[in-house]
Amino acid sequence: MQPDTSDAHAIVTCRGVSKIYAHGAVEVRAVDGLDLDVAAGDFAALSGPSGSGKTTLLNMIGGLDRPTSGTVTVDGEDLSGLSAAHLAELRLHKIGFVFQAYNLIPVLSALENIEFVLQLLGIDAKERHDRAAAALADVGLTGMEERRPSHLSGGQQQRVAVARALVARPAIVLADEPTANLDSKSADDLVSLMAELNARSGTTFLIGTHDARVIARARRHIEMIDGKITSDTTGDLADVVQ
């Protein structure tokens, strides 16, 4: 089962988005007048060579960075006018992040790492615990609740990161090179897990990646070169879920 995105509304809309960095007198266009829509339920891979602007685009969609020009809208909210505090709120409520380097909080256990997001949302302890435990079970880590990140493998840590990204039921999960630090099997497992979660819960995924395995399994493949989208193709996810 996979979400039908043909009539889905756009969770992310980018219009004329540019990001220009100044390196001394030289201007670098990391993202160059880009238009993009990501529909609810999409499972999209964003690929391109290093320096193509993938991470910059993900950061702008995630409200971590601001475009030099153009507008980014997430779940109907235009990010351009939001303060840093409002952007943090938006990330907390609507966006889940999965990073290349796992980025779990080392002093918290796997379960506490997931609970932490819910704590920021002000959810009471009982519900927090139940939802975090369920999220951990969803990523296949039941029994590892009390383990600190240092006692988990890379693949397990990234699964916890996925659970943390999903536990607040965000509108979209942005993953930046989530498989880059994983061995082949762990990477395969992680992609399968994300695809399964997308199929099961309809959560939108936008995954910045170099990894051909991720691209091959994504339903939609957006390719960027020099800050521009050079191709945007939609395929079938059936093989991914299987």
Add this chain to the structure above:
Amino acid sequence: MAWRNLWRQPMRTALSLLTMALAAALLVFMLSFQLGVYDTMKSNALRIFDGFARLQPPGYADDPDIRRTITDPEALAAKAEQMKGVTAAAPRATSYVILSNGERSYGAAIVGVSPARERQVSTLASTVHEGRYLKPGDTDVVVLGDALARNLKLKLGDKVTLLGSALDGTIAVDSLRLVGLFHTGIGDLDRQVAEMPLRRFQQGFAMGNTANTIALVGPSLGAVNDALPRLDRLAKANKLTIEDWGGLQPGLKQAITLDFSTSMLWYVSLVVVVVFIILNTLLMSVLERTREFGMLMAIGMRASLVGRMLWLELILLALIGTVAGVVLGGGLALWYGHAGIAVGAFEGLMAQWGLPGRLYPSLSATSALVGPAVIVVSVAVAGLIPMRRIRRLDPVKAMRAA
């Protein structure tokens, strides 16, 4: 989480805690010791003669003229004794006279006292080392400081002639028998003071039923200080003024103030050093965790909340360190408060201030809490610097930090 973060680097945290605990303990102990010594100095110096406070006519402090008098001093002393914080009151009459023995004459302050009352406000009677102190019923007797008696070449039983000005402007002359010699260790008292019965003084100096001052004591100097507003009202009602301990011993007050000011420099330096050590540790921690702070902000934690978490870590560190310091320093102060600290070679110097051979720290809420509170507040204020730094952190740049 703040608590767990503290123990990421257990050795560093332990060293920080140790630094703060030792600094706080040092502050608590030194302040207890210093305040204890001050209390002893004040108490001993004041109890020998002055008392903890004094009722006197207006202007008497600047011009102790025998004509500035208090009417019916016994009744007023009895009223003062009824007040909370006052345990004894003794009327005194004072004049500056010439004391003579044959051809030897010396200027001295002669003080008329009620022997029974005087024993309650002054420890001078206990310093009589030859003969005896005045007693109720005495008439034509006098006790002298031993230095004054030596200068006049007087021995017990000798007659000493007194020559002064009476209240009515006539010459006051009296012949008194020396019954006791006192040695307080305070040069001014031993060289210049004589005491005689108040009744005889009033007769000889034509004072009627008046005195010049009423010396007051209480269970402690603090208790009398607390009673000052009430004593002030009593004084005003009788057209008098109240002089506190600082007015009675201005030299001692100045010495204490100066000593305390000098010590404050040391204390402030200690606090500044501790704050810089802790701040340095914290800044190192911030640098090490910049990437993590960026991640926390990326997943939706507000920068202000991240800053507050770090600040909370600092406060926890400061509280644990200072509480340990209070326990350690307070424990030491309590122990030495009972056992005392022998001053050894400085005993002679200490005696000049009426201090004994052993000094006793005095642990109080002030000495136990002021120093550590200053450390905690200073650390808390200094902690706003990294907190501000975090609030300005860009999550993307932070996550790129190595």
